[in-house]
Amino acid sequence: MKKVYTISVALTKNWLRSKFGVFFSFLFPVVLLLMFMALFGEGGPVEDMEHAPIDHYLPGLIATFVMVNGVLGVTINITEYKRNGTLKRLIASPLRKRDWVLANVAQQTLLAVVMTVVMILIAIILFDAQVHNAFYSLGFIFVGAIAFCTVGMVLGGLLKDSEAASGVGNAIAFPMMFLSGAFVPFEMMPDYLQVVARFLPLYYFYTGLQEVMVLENPSGAVTGFLVIGIFAIFFLVLAVTTIKWKDM
């Protein structure tokens, strides 16, 4: 675990010292939030008489941000470390690939959770968002962040460069975003797309978060929690087995 900690600290320091990277990483969820509130602050495509627009949209925004951060951000990071030779330098040391995967997942999960908390705080301060079951919600966000970071690790391990990472990441992230029901109401989708959506992890992450944070129904989120948990473990194992540690 010492090696995981060493690499996590190096990754975090390296990230924190990129002023533009840090600025835009924090800006993205905030802009996403402000943009949605500007567009749908007076009510969105679905009439939700029981909840304020911010409460209705916040779980979807969080789920989308965590997913994009993992599927796109982590994938690009990993391919960049591969391209610029940093990973080769580490592979030539006694570092094991399991430790590399865990260090990246730990660092990226922590960042995703911190940025999500910032987003939630802004939603509470500016728009009076009501966040219920705070610890359960945070736990769910944490597991979701792990799940999508592991997807990024798998893609980053398979893809050669950041161009491919960006293309593949977008191709996965955007359809998932629209099919999860977070922004386009589920009932507006054709039947076959509703079936497709039920195979997507973002659907379970979003609906689960909605049950916990907004609908005050923690038991309704158990299925989502389990699906995302299993998904995280599956992709973590997949990342460790698929990342090339030789013949890169």
Next chain:
Amino acid sequence: MRDSIIEVKDLTKTYNGTKAVRGISFSVKKGEVFSMVGPNGAGKTTTVEILECLKTPSSGHCSVFGHDINKDGYKIKEKIGVMPQEFNTFERLTAKENIKLMADLFDNKNVDKIIKLVGAKKFEDKKFSDLSGGMKTKVGIGMTLVSDADLIFLDEPTTGLDPHARREIWKVIKKLKKEGKTVFLTTHYMEEVENLSDRVAVIIDGRIKRIDSVKNLVDEHGGGVKVIVDDHPKAVELLKNNADEIFETDDRYVTGIFDSKYKARGTISKLFQLDCEVEVKEAGMEDVFLRLTGAKIDEKGELA
């Protein structure tokens, strides 16, 4: 006879049908600086990366410290220091933080000692991205030495550096040699080979042409004296008639190699009477390479 710590037998490596290494065999002895010299694409980096457990061989047998590279990768990695070609690391960490990071992976506490050894004290708090090429190489060597290994692999450590920075790196390599470390060096700079190596493997097109000490190679293949003239017709004719071997390496210059100084003396005095450019050199590794392969290597590592 010193013990061999690297053994390579009939090693081959093929990438998508292209043979990069074609059945090479050699051994590296404890405490020596072993250089592998050749142009870009000769198979140097492929060979060294196989030994560093970064690549899988297509066939053949390799062992490092007696460990099979196909079975004991992690054991080998714990015992060697590696500076890969086109080395890079976390660019926003400082020189010291990068060396410490690698030291932590090897459980080594002597970071300050290593920083001093490689001459990185002055810029230890500068970000890696802000360092010059020579400074980056010193950090790279520092990150390599934290393994406290007896075997150090340096894959083209001075490529792209200016002559001053290159000599600074040579000093560090000489210090390592003094400390009794075994250094496996790849390079395309003949001067580097002459200055640092105990033994040299000349590799081209995936095959080792010769392995021996610099002195033996020069004695055997370098020729006594090298005379280079420009394309003055009379000078070229004189050289062709008297030299033991002739190489026309580019458009303007012709090189004649004489087996002995005595033999060359008469021709040289005649050449100086002509109105042409004449350069006389003692034979070195460049001539060895020229004789063994019929080509020279330019500054960028390409065959000329």
